[in-house]
Amino acid sequence: MAVDALAAAVTALVAVILALTFGRQYARRGSLHALWWGIAFLATAGAAALQLAGFLRGAFDPGGYRVYVVLAAAVPALMGAGTLFLLWPRWAWPYTALTLAFVALTAVGAGTAPLAPGLLHAVLRASEEVTRVLPSSLVTTGFAVLGTLGALALVLGALWSWWRTRLGYNLLIAAGGVVFSVADSLAAYGVAALFYVAQIAGILLLYWGVEASRRRREQVGAVPRSTAS
Numbered sequence: 377m378a379v380d381a382l383a384a385a386v387t388a389l390v391a392v393i394l395a396l397t398f399g400r401q402y403a404r405r406g407s408l409h410a411l412w413w414g415i416a417f418l419a420t421a422g423a424a425a426l427q428l429a430g431f432l433r434g435a436f437d438p439g440g441y442r443v444y445v446v447l448a449a450a451v452p453a454l455m456g457a458g459t460l461f462l463l464w465p466r467w468a469w470p471y472t473a474l475t476l477a478f479v480a481l482t483a484v485g486a487g488t489a490p491l492a493p494g495l496l497h498a499v500l501r502a503s504e505e506v507t508r509v510l511p512s513s514l515v516t517t518g519f520a521v522l523g524t525l526g527a528l529a530l531v532l533g534a535l536w537s538w539w540r541t542r543l544g545y546n547l548l549i550a551a552g553g554v555v556f557s558v559a560d561s562l563a564a565y566g567v568a569a570l571f572y573v574a575q576i577a578g579i580l581l582l583y584w585g586v587e588a589s590r591r592r593r594e595q596v597g598a599v600p601r602s603t604a605s
Contacts, residue, residue: 381431383572391421413458423447435497445486452526463537485514548585
C-alpha cells in the first residue's frame with residue numbers, strides 16, 4: 377500500500393506542475409489548447425489526490441469517491457479536447473461540447489446512485505469494481521463514451537495528423553494516449569502502482585508532444601494549414 381500511495385502522490389505532483397505550466401501558457405497567450413490541457417491535468421491531479429487519500433485511509437471516502445469517479449471518467453476526454461484545439465481546431469468545440477455533456481451526465485449518475493460503502497476498499501486497486509460500488513447506467517455510459525472520445529482524439533487524431541504532416545510530435549501525443557489506455561487496463565485489473573507509473577509515462581509523453589508542437593508553431597509564426605484542417 378505504501379508503494380501505491382507513493383505512486384499516487386508522484387502522479388498528483390507531476391500533474392499539478394504541468395497544470396500550472398499550461399495555465400501560465402494560457403494566461404500569456406490565450407491558447408485554448410493550453411487551457412484544456414491545464415484543466416485535464418488538474419482533473420488528473422484531483423483524481424490521484426483522492427486515491428492517495430484513500431490509500432492512506434485504507435478505503436475511499438464515500439463523497440470523495442463520487443468526485444473521483446467523475447474526474448477519472450473525464451480525464452481522457454479532456455485531454456482529447458486539448459489535442460483537438462492543438463491539431464484540429466475545426467472539430468474542437470463540437471467535441472468539447474459533447475465531452476462536457478457526458479461529464480455532466482456522469483456527475484449526475486455518480487451523485488445520485490446508491491453507493492456500496494463496503495466495497496470502497498476494493499475499488500482502490502481495481503477500477504472494474506466501479507459498477508458494483510456505484511451501480512449507475514449513467515456512470516457506466518459516461519466512462520465508455522468519454523474513454524472512447526479521448527482515445528479517438530489522442531490516438532487516432534494524432535496519428536491522422538502525423539500521416540498528413542509527418543511531424544514527429546504527433547507520434548508523441550499518440551504514444552501518450554496509448555500508454556494511458558494501458559494504464560486504464562492496469563487499473564481495471566488491480567495493478568495500482570504500475571497504473572500510476574503508466575499514467576506518469578503517458579503524461580510526460582503527452583506533455584513533450586504538446587510542447588514540441590508549440591515550439592514549432594512559434595518558430596513558423598502560425599499554425600500550419602495541414603494540421604489545422
